[in-house]
Amino acid sequence: MLLNQFLILAAILFCTGVYGVISRRNGVLVLMSIELILNSVNINLVAFSAMNDSISGQVFALFVIAVAAAEVGVGLAIVLAIFRNYRTVDIDEVDLMKG
């Protein structure tokens, strides 16, 4: 197996996730796209770990999974708070700071 086939698969997933973050309006769907991005990074880490016969990549992949769990928890809490205040999860409506 080539190293590049895993890296290019991860690149495709990463760009799909970036497209989702840019183009989706629903807050939950944006969080799902962020999961795609984090997952593609995990594939990269594990592929390099196999390539270099080193354990560090797998350890960092586990750390990324833990951080992703924390991120989803806080992110969904924020989406719920937005929904309670605005009665919608459309992030185009959340423009209080005129960003």
Next chain:
Amino acid sequence: MGFTILAEVARNADADVLVAQNVAFGIIAAIMIFSAIRVVTTSNVVHAAAFLVMVLAGAAAQFILLGAEFVAVTQVMVYIGAIVVLFLFGIMLTRAPMQGTEKFTRDNWKVGALTSVVMLAVLVFTLVDGFGEDKLPADLMPTDTRVLSDAIFSTYLVPFEVISVLLLSALIGAIVIARKD
């Protein structure tokens, strides 16, 4: 003579394993890419969560292919077992009253598509230029979970403790943010 034939057979068996690995990679990768594109294009939130499960399971299969069995099992337990369930709860709790009529994709999605395609082109060019024909080791053995846990609890002990504190603070933060006052 007999030894050469045996060596030849062994080399053929190795080649068969490599071909099988590549075929498995291709099938799983195709499923993952299709599902990922459906996650960001489908107009049904629950379907998006289901396709996300396909992507995450495919990633776990790729980890098995790379010999990282503990990471694969953790991926299935944490991502598919916990995070997707959390997403489904989020979908249920934020279901807008006017369901079915809302648009999930922004009007400027073409700009987003252009951005991601350009970024993909740059990334693929860099990867092909940088790693070219680099091969993974042919005798890829599954990583011993004992070695992995030894590394976590010795070399990476401080990051491990930091991540525990991070999870605790995220837990408290999520409760504080989502609580009704």
